[in-house]
Amino acid sequence: MAAERGGWWERPQHRRGWREEPEEEEEEQRREHPAESSLLNKLIRMSLVESSQKVEILQQDPSSPLCSIKSFEQLPLKEELLQGIYMAGFNRPSKIQEQALPIMLAYPPQNLIAQSQSGTGKTAAFVLAMLSRVSAAEKYPQFSPSKCLCLAPTYELALQTGNVVETIGKFCADIKVAYAVQGNRVPQGVALEEQIVIGTPGTMLDWCFKRGLVDVKKIKVFVLDEADIMINMQGLSCQSIRIQKALPKDCQMLLFSATFKEAVRAFAMRIVSNAIVIKLREDELTLSNIRQYFFICESQEEKYRALCNIYGCVTIGQAVVFCQTRRSASWLAAEMSQDGHQVAMLTAELTVPQRANIIQRFREGKEKVLIVTNVCARGIDVQQVTIVVNFSLPTSRRRNEPDFETYLHRIGRTGRFGKKGIAFSMVESCNVGLVHKIEEYFQTKIKELDPDDMDELERLEN
Structure with a gap:
């Protein structure tokens, strides 16, 4: 359901944001044990995955x-x-x-x-x-x-x-x-x-x-x-x-x-x-059913405003928002909750049964937005997910290279079961080169959008 005009995205931008310093990042995927991922998959599978x-x-x-x-x-x-x-x-x-x-x-x-x-x-x-x-x-x-x-x-x-x-x-x-x-x-x-x-x-x-x-x-x-x-x-x-x-x-x-x-x-x-x-x-990789876009945003507040504009213009069933760290996920969850949104957060500090419960609640539509770190990039199969947002692009240990596999599994949370999906990525201007590397690697096109151009965002519905 499309959000109504005059909602939470129009609040004055007076709140203090913060910039995530690279040396402070604790990327969740590096702490996640593969056995935990396997157990999570077993707990949340309510039906068989039909592999293509x-x-x-x-x-x-x-x-x-x-x-x-x-x-x-x-x-x-x-x-x-x-x-x-x-x-x-x-x-x-x-x-x-x-x-x-x-x-x-x-x-x-x-x-x-x-x-x-x-x-x-x-x-x-x-x-x-x-x-x-x-x-x-x-x-x-x-x-x-x-x-x-x-x-x-x-x-x-x-x-x-x-x-x-x-x-x-x-x-x-x-x-x-x-x-x-x-x-x-x-x-x-x-x-x-x-x-x-x-x-x-x-x-x-x-x-x-x-x-x-x-x-x-x-x-x-x-x-x-x-x-x-x-x-x-x-x-x-x-x-x-x-x-x-x-x-x-x-x-x-x-x-x-x-x-x-x-x-x-x-x-x-x-x-x-x-x-x-x-x-x-191994069949040929295809992302043909997922439209991919990116915004240039220089701060957390700009990213948040872009996310607000998306919700104001695009019809959304459910959305998954990926953050690179637990700190940024907590900040975003607090901001959205303060604005009256029903959100859930999933990070590696939760036990596997707790994560499974959160995912099941999301499946049942009790929360419309799921804010996650890389801990569950592979674990969410929800038909109602129409949008995935990369609040930060996943990067490799060297930071000057995208983490291609994680990017693929992130945006793959939408476009499930052959349906159409949209993926948005938010990047600083100094990291636009990462987007071009992803385009080259997957032989795909990621179009740049102006996050403040509401007319252009509304046209994404067509």
């Missing part, structure tokens, strides 16, 4: 079956698992599930390395595979003593995976889950009855080799979740490999990752042999 990228299968084993499915009924699943997957909200398989599930559920078992972006259903896919294997005793007696072992990089991510297991496995009365996480005390020497053990590498290492709680020779399915995070966290890759090396040769290895960089590939090849690889095919 194509799935590519690299077959390592020529004897492995390659097929895809369009419904869960095409899979060799018991009725209670079908009930569970539908209760979990999956009406049909996602792209990654279409390709990965037939491979994971094949007999004899196949090793798999799979990559797909957050929110596409990876967790549900390997959870369904684990539940299927441990409930397969009637069909395949050799699986009767089996356990499934799943490693995650953090306590919270392990619990999230366990929640998915408990949801999909709700109707599997005899299947239980154990959590090998710090603080979960189990008497030494006690044999675990639970068929699925989920935990972090350090505690799992302790349970397997020091305390004898898990018999590694009975593990039939080994899942390594968030492999891209595992290899970037000191010690986790070594711990994971040590556990994997002790597993029986016929143990099915399933490795999942949100990215597939060379380091992930090398790590995967060290622990998974004769694997089928499923990855996203």
Whole structure:
């Protein structure tokens, strides 16, 4: 809804602004832990992300079956698992599930390395595979003593995976889950009855080799979740490999990752042999559905006035405003709140559940403006977001170069689901060169606008 004339943007500009000194900046993206980003994505995904990228299968084993499915009924699943997957909200398989599930559920078992972006259903896919294997005793007696072992990089991510297991496995009365996480005390020497053990590498290492709680020779399915995070966290890759090396040769290895960089590939090849690889095919980058503009603003007050003018002239559903630091985000949130706007602020100092709650409130339209730092440049998928504002352009550590990846993920918060979107960036005159570098890098056009030309801003509606 377009803002009415004579509103908060016409207040006298007598308030004191401040200029952000570069040496005082604490860029949030440099403090954000990748595991926290992954957990945030799991908490805020209320539905599947429909990826526009194509799935590519690299077959390592020529004897492995390659097929895809369009419904869960095409899979060799018991009725209670079908009930569970539908209760979990999956009406049909996602792209990654279409390709990965037939491979994971094949007999004899196949090793798999799979990559797909957050929110596409990876967790549900390997959870369904684990539940299927441990409930397969009637069909395949050799699986009767089996356990499934799943490693995650953090306590919270392990619990999230366990929640998915408990949801999909709700109707599997005899299947239980154990959590090998710090603080979960189990008497030494006690044999675990639970068929699925989920935990972090350090505690799992302790349970397997020091305390004898898990018999590694009975593990039939080994899942390594968030492999891209595992290899970037000191010690986790070594711990994971040590556990994997002790597993029986016929143990099915399933490795999942949100990215597939060379380091992930090398790590995967060290622990998974004769694997089928499923990855996203990198399509040509396009920003064709996002119109991009920039304003030259020399101070925080000028930027704020430009933001006011945008709201006065452009019809806005919801907006996301990106600030480079927590200090500037706090200042802007206070200014907008003082002017009577419903705003929410999201920064790295909040806990992951607090961030998830704020994003969910924004999704529900309880706040129309979300002021954020780079902490959630990738985590917001709200159809009603029509405008993204870069209150400051994201820059690299050297500061004379744009942070291209962060810019892309910032403005990608609008134009979601194939809709049109508008992105505005506010830059000082000395930094206009950054805009031109972004244009060149993405082969796109970013038009300069006069923030005080109300007629020109109104024409953006057409």
